Amino acid sequence: xxxxxxxxxxxTTAFAFLGTTPDACVATQMHIPVSTxxxxxxxxxxxxxxxxxSTARYRELLRSNPAGLTARQIQDTLGITRQGAFFMLHxxxxxxxxxxxxxxxPQRHSGRAHILRWHLIPEKGxxxxx
Numbered sequence: 001x002x003x004x005x006x007x008x009x010x011x012t013t014a015f016a017f018l019g020t021t022p023d024a025c026v027a028t029q030m031h032i033p034v035s036t037x038x039x040x041x042x043x044x045x046x047x048x049x050x051x052x053x054s055t056a057r058y059r060e061l062l063r064s065n066p067a068g069l070t071a072r073q074i075q076d077t078l079g080i081t082r083q084g085a086f087f088m089l090h091x092x093x094x095x096x097x098x099x100x101x102x103x104x105x106p107q108r109h110s111g112r113a114h115i116l117r118w119h120l121i122p123e124k125g126x127x128x129x130x
Contacts, residue, residue: 018044055097058078058088069118071116089118098118
């Protein structure tokens with residue numbers, strides 16, 4: 001008998017999450033070493049989970065909201081972490097795909113004096129956003 005033998009139910013449950021959740025999260029939940037899950041995922045040719053692998057959903061979300069969105073609204077809509085949203089927004093800003101606009105806060109009683117809204121940079125020849 002092998003040292004690390006897992007039941008069929010354990011393997012089936014783990015395979016259901018591979019690629020949709022980080023390997024470390026699945027390993028913690030199922031009490032399986034991360035290296036074992038990574039080996040199973042690689043052997044099954046399943047791509048690793050990417051928190052923000054596609055810029056298409058950011059573009060689509062910002063295109064559908066021309067007034068712009070705060071990073072918090074983007075985070076909540078896409079269901080990602082705050083850090084993941086900021087990393088991707090700043091990466092898109094470096095590529096000149098999005099821009100951050102600072103607007104005065106309309107209800108400033110305490111806290112920040114400005115709101116940061118993210119917009120798509122208009123393509124050349126397109127009308128600028130309002």
